[in-house]
Amino acid sequence: MAVKPPVMRALSRSLSLRLRQAPRPSSPCSSKQLRTYSNEPTKARLNGSVDYSSTPLLNHISQSCLANPELPQHVRQSKTKRINLFQAINEAMRHALQTDERVLVFGEDVQFGGVFRCTMGLAQDFGNERVFNTPLSEQGLVGFAIGAASEGMRPIAEIQFADYVFPAFDQLINECAKVRYRAGDTGMDCGGVVVRMPSGGVGHGALYHSQSPEALFTHVPGLRVVIPRSPVQAKGLLLAAIASNDPVIFMEPKILYRAAVEQVPIGSYTLPLDRAEILKPGSDLTIVSYGTPLYTCQAAIEAAEKDFRCSVELIDLRTIYPWDRATVLESVEKTGRAIVVHESMMNAGVGAEIAATIQEQAFLRLSAPVKRVAGWATHTGLVYEKFIIPDVTRVYDAIKQSLDY
Template structure:
């Protein structure tokens, strides 16, 4: 089985969707001739033509607004934003229009579209390129929010998102675009939205994460197992909306201790929602309060200090010690 990166898996998923469904199209800045800023759409225009892989003007509100109209009238557009940080210009279109089409029309129209693009830090880029905005969209009823952490998941989740009848915001962790590799089948497959993955099983502590921090959690869990005999369960949510409550709660009832880890700032980050769900459904199983390891409540910092700002192994180890010795 071939080994692929997340970028390659995303490209392959779009190629399969374009081949299988004539209503699928790709649109965005430089997605055609240049293949996108990270080459995620490389060679797609060459294979499928300018009418299905469309280079758009530099206007995110126009791109997303056009995609909504296309989606409501039978197409399945995949919009690439060069960086998810540029999505502010399209918030009205996405949150006021795309998310409400089904509700507003009583089911007469839907918006089967995917907004995808890179996000997250750790690559020494500037603030708007690196921010984590997922909680903006988890707070918007009508949108689904997906964040893969591996090439295999990226391909299967993206194909599922393209087939979904509702708008999906698909965040692609920039830090691990090419650094994480694994075997990925060439053929089409889907991973159901709303199903978390247990990356590592454990008995003493649960770490819940998504995106690039999943790999920090797994590495730290393996270190704790080998050096201290601490058995850590690592859960990759993969999909924030729909949220897999069952997998998380079953793990918490087993371990009794939980850390939620994400790159977004702490206040009103999705980790707060995870903690709240745990308190509602597994409070009596907890041996310590739910701990969060997150970005700080500041704008994304300059590259010189971003490693200290982002969740890292040292901060996670301190959190582990805190919950184990509460």
């Protein structure tokens, strides 16, 4: 056995003595009572788990799905099937590959289905020339997508996590977003580029798998930024993005990949990239959100309407850039109050732009200041994720404060 030097022996004795002398936790702070994880408290009235099986934001029966007036008439007369969000993404890409030989799907590990299985089975059915893996280089795969689109292809590039997109910013901001403007009347563009990426919190993502960087893209003219809330929306918006002549950043809330399940039309269809959707009409207050937080907002609205006897309008932006100002302003002019909710941090977030627009264009109709409920401006520690992103209680409190102002 190796003999420890005198300094190490002294250090070991000192640490051992400190450990023996350390006080044991008293009963009020026993290990059973210490909360070392981020989870909802037992029997919480507001902050319980979202019940995706009953939320009115999902179509649990075919009739409600096919009643959507945005669907084409032939689709509204068709059949549906019950699938989750990642399966809807897969179906959209499958349809695009089947109907347009210009469509390519590529990214890191997409041949075996990707981390979230969104590309599962596509390489086997369409071959490795159209569905293929790329090197671990986000800048490289996005640069390839821009070049392919400039040559007339319709590339769908997958970033494995939104947290990994930052090396590709130069390509996206300085090339992808500017090609059409720079080319003038030459007809050159990179329309058809869709850059897909899982984004947002999942409960245990920590520093590098929980970020929501959508606001960084909304400062860039030339890009569209789309975030779907459900399988029906994901399929229709992705097909619309692939057909668009603008490059599209398509951000998929990873917690909804399997959690959000609903009836989805079997055939192909597109949904508008330039319109928000009013999910629930109301007369006293407007809540604007997108993606996963919509389910939090819905739960808060149900509790608030029961407790405060109010009527709250809920709007899904869907496309957060360029966003549908007309729908939001029309709603706020009717209700006189507005709250914006998103997972990404508050400072310089999407909510800041919406709040500023409402203040500029609907100020005289406001009965209360526009409120923002957003993620805190901090990094996401592994056990603190649920403490950082908005929960039902925070949205509920914002509704109360706005109504009481």
